Amino acid sequence: MTYSSFFYSEILAIFRRKQDAVNALVFFLLVITLFPLGVSPSKEFLQPAAGGIIWCAVALAVLMSVEGMFKEDYNDGSLEQLVVSGLYLPVLVLLKLAVHWFAIMLPLLVLTPILSQMLFINWEILWVLILTLILGSPALFLIGTIGAALTVSLRRGAVLMLLIILPFYLPVIIFSTGAIAAAQVGQPYNGQLAILGAISLMTLTLSPIMAAVSIKASVN
Amino acid sequence: MNWIWFHKLGSPKWFFQWANKWSKFAFVIGLVMLVVGIAWGLGFAPADYQQGNSFRIIYIHVPSAILAQSCYLGLGVAGLVSLVWRMKMAPVFIKAVAPLGAVMAVIALISGAIWGKPTWGAWWVWDARLTSVLILFLLYMGVIAIQNSLDDMQLADKAVAVISVVGLINLPIIKYSVEWWNTLHQPATFTITAKPAMPMEMWLPLLLSTLGMYGFIAAIAMWRMQTEVLVREHRSNWVKKEILDNGI
Numbered sequence: 083m084t085y086s087s088f089f090y091s092e093i094l095a096i097f098r099r100k101q102d103a104v105n106a107l108v109f110f111l112l113v114i115t116l117f118p119l120g121v122s123p124s125k126e127f128l129q130p131a132a133g134g135i136i137w138c139a140v141a142l143a144v145l146m147s148v149e150g151m152f153k154e155d156y157n158d159g160s161l162e163q164l165v166v167s168g169l170y171l172p173v174l175v176l177l178k179l180a181v182h183w184f185a186i187m188l189p190l191l192v193l194t195p196i197l198s199q200m201l202f203i204n205w206e207i208l209w210v211l212i213l214t215l216i217l218g219s220p221a222l223f224l225i226g227t228i229g230a231a232l233t234v235s236l237r238r239g240a241v242l243m244l245l246i247i248l249p250f251y252l253p254v255i256i257f258s259t260g261a262i263a264a265a266q267v268g269q270p271y272n273g274q275l276a277i278l279g280a281i282s283l284m285t286l287t288l289s290p291i292m293a294a295v296s297i298k299a300s301v302n
Numbered sequence: 303m304n305w306i307w308f309h310k311l312g313s314p315k316w317f318f319q320w321a322n323k324w325s326k327f328a329f330v331i332g333l334v335m336l337v338v339g340i341a342w343g344l345g346f347a348p349a350d351y352q353q354g355n356s357f358r359i360i361y362i363h364v365p366s367a368i369l370a371q372s373c374y375l376g377l378g379v380a381g382l383v384s385l386v387w388r389m390k391m392a393p394v395f396i397k398a399v400a401p402l403g404a405v406m407a408v409i410a411l412i413s414g415a416i417w418g419k420p421t422w423g424a425w426w427v428w429d430a431r432l433t434s435v436l437i438l439f440l441l442y443m444g445v446i447a448i449q450n451s452l453d454d455m456q457l458a459d460k461a462v463a464v465i466s467v468v469g470l471i472n473l474p475i476i477k478y479s480v481e482w483w484n485t486l487h488q489p490a491t492f493t494i495t496a497k498p499a500m501p502m503e504m505w506l507p508l509l510l511s512t513l514g515m516y517g518f519i520a521a522i523a524m525w526r527m528q529t530e531v532l533v534r535e536h537r538s539n540w541v542k543k544e545i546l547d548n549g550i
Contacts, residue, residue, distance in 0.1 A: 228468060232448065232461045242451050246444035246465055249437050284471070292464050295385060299460035 083167050088174055092181045103185045106147035110190060113139035114197060125202045132201035133211060133262030134255075140190065140215065141222055141251045147186050148226035149243050151178065152234040152297065161234070162301050171297065172290035175227060179290075183223050191215060210265040214258035217278040224285040225250045231296035254281055312389040314531045315540045325524040332517020336365075339511025347504050356420040359413050361508060365515035367410035370438055373403030373519070377445065378470030381463035391527070393459035394534065396466055397449055398526035402519055404442035410435055441469045455534075 096103070117135045121127060128135075155161040164174050191212060198208045229247035233239030261274035310316040343361030350357040377396050384392035414432060415425045426432065445462050452458035500508075535541050 225468070228464060232464060235454075235457065236451060242447055245440075245447050249440045249444065250468060250471070252437060288468070288471075292468060296460065296464050299457050302456070 083163075083169065085169060085173060085177065088164075088169070089177045089181070092178050096181055096185045102147060102150065103189065106143045106186050107189055107193065109146055110139050110143035110193070111197075113142055114201070118201075129202040130263075130266065132198065132203045133207075133214075133266075134259045135201065136194070136197065136211065137214075137218075137255050137258050137262075140219065141248070141255055143190070144186065144219065144222040145226055145229075145244060145247060145251075146240075148182065148223060148230050149233075149240050151182060151227065151230045156234045156300070161297060165298055165301050171294035175231075175290045175293045175297070179223055179227055183220065186223075187215070187219050207262060207265055210262055210271060213275060214261050214278060217275055217282060218254045218258045221254050221278070221282040221285045222251060224282070224289040227293040228289050228296060231293040231300060234297070235300045254278065257281070312387075312391055314390055314394075314535050315538075317391055318528055318531050318540075318544070321524040321528050325521045325528070328517045328524065329521035332514050332519075332521055335510050335514030336518055337514070339365075339507045339509075339514050343504075343507035343511060347507055348501070350504075353421055356417065359417045361511045363410060363413040363417055364508060365512040366406045366413065367435065368512055369515050369519055370403055370406035370410050370435065372516070373399050373406060374438060374441065374466075374469065377403065377466040381466030381470075384459065384463040385467065391531075393463060394527050394530045395523070396445070396459075396462050398530055399523050400442055400445045400449065400462070402523060402526070404439060404446060406519070407435055407439035407442060411439065441465075445469070 114135055117131070118128060121131075152161055155164070165171060167174075194212060194215065195208060198211060203211065226243075226247055229243040232246070233243045236242065257274045257277050261271040261278070264271040264274060311320060340361050344358050347358070349355050376399055380392040380395040380399075383389050384396070411432070414435070418427065418432075419425050445465050448461045448465060449458050452461055532541060532545075
């Protein structure tokens with residue numbers, strides 16, 4: 083096994099299990115639908131809240147999809163093979179994550195303009211929203227991987243994972259919705275975007291290693 | 303400086319005997335300072351010119367808030383030690399201290415709410431600092447939850463170490479949230495470098511009760527760690543000898 087063959091097989095695996103990505107997207111849609119139904123469908127509520135609604139839905143959808151990322155591999159034993167393959171485990175985790183990111187985020191980004199119309203977001207704000215999604219979502223995936231790796235050996239790990247990972251998502255959500263809110267009142271939002279990028283970069287250095295440590299502990 | 307005494311603490315046996323000596327000392331000193339500090343603060347310190355007597359809850363609120371943060375700092379450092387050097391005592395420390403930190407966070411939240419009602423007119427406001435203590439509490443609950451749900455002890459130790467280290471990222475956010483969001487909550491009460499903003503008669507009991515709280519929590523943490531050491535090392539000879547000689 084080499085890095086490129088692993089990467090290729092991951093792409094194939096995700097293509098042949100399209101349902102996982104579809105599930106995440108449907109879940110995303112569903113969470114967004116809850117807000118107009120649950121709070122108010124008026125433009126006065128939805129327009130200012132839209133950024134927050136979309137970001138909360140993204141965070142939950144990402145968490146749900148990342149949770150199952152190692153499950154299959156753990157059950158059929160291929161996770162063990164990754165550990166003993168002699169390749170550097172954090173890089174493998176990163177490759178797997180990159181494939182997942184594309185599989186979930188690309189359709190989600192395509193869906194966002196449509197949803198933003200449903201939530202009355204202006205076109206200028208939509209641009210900011212998409213920027214925050216691109217800059218912030220890697221952090222969501224990277225942090226989520228740690229939780230997925232820790233709870234992979236548990237049969238009902240989903241709730242536990244939600245419990246331990248969701249608090250770490252808060253800074254990402256705060257700064258991305260902060261950027262959107264700043265853009266809505268016409269203030270500069272570069273600072274928030276920079277911090278989002280910084281959080282993503284920091285998790286990029288930290289979390290593959292942590293995930294690898296957790297996978298090794300889970301497999302033994 | 304000689305660090306051998308510190309390295310020895312990595313061994314359960316040494317730790318157990320060291321804690322036997324020091325835990326009572328820390329407990330007595332901590333309790334005395336805590337009682338003196340709180341009694342002084344509640345009974346004798348002058349009333350605040352703006353908040354009147356309601357500010358006196360500071361002598362409980364601030365020590366517990368500081369302890370809640372310090373305990374998490376400890377968790378993070380112990381997690382790092384556990385992952386890098388694999389010292390045996392680090393996971394024991396995490397397991398013993400996480401519930402203490404959670405209790406401290408709860409006390410800080412509740413006393414803050416009680417303080418907030420007369421001062422701000424609301425039990426709770428979504429201010430950065432309050433929210434971050436709430437998040438801190440949730441982080442503690444996450445650590446406790448994963449410790450309890452993983453049956454395999456080695457995996458559980460690894461998991462809490464990883465989560466604690468990752469959670470350490472949250473601490474700077476708590477600390478700097480006041481400057482970042484700049485909201486209702488007053489700035490940090492304690493700074494070691496700057497001159498205290500409150501008069502000496504108010505500040506001294508606060509210092510006393512904070513230090514007392516440190517000693518008190520340290521003693522309880524040592525006892526909890528000792529118990530955990532006994533559980534983990536129950537097969538080793540020194541534990542048998544210890545129990546036969548000294549009882550439980």
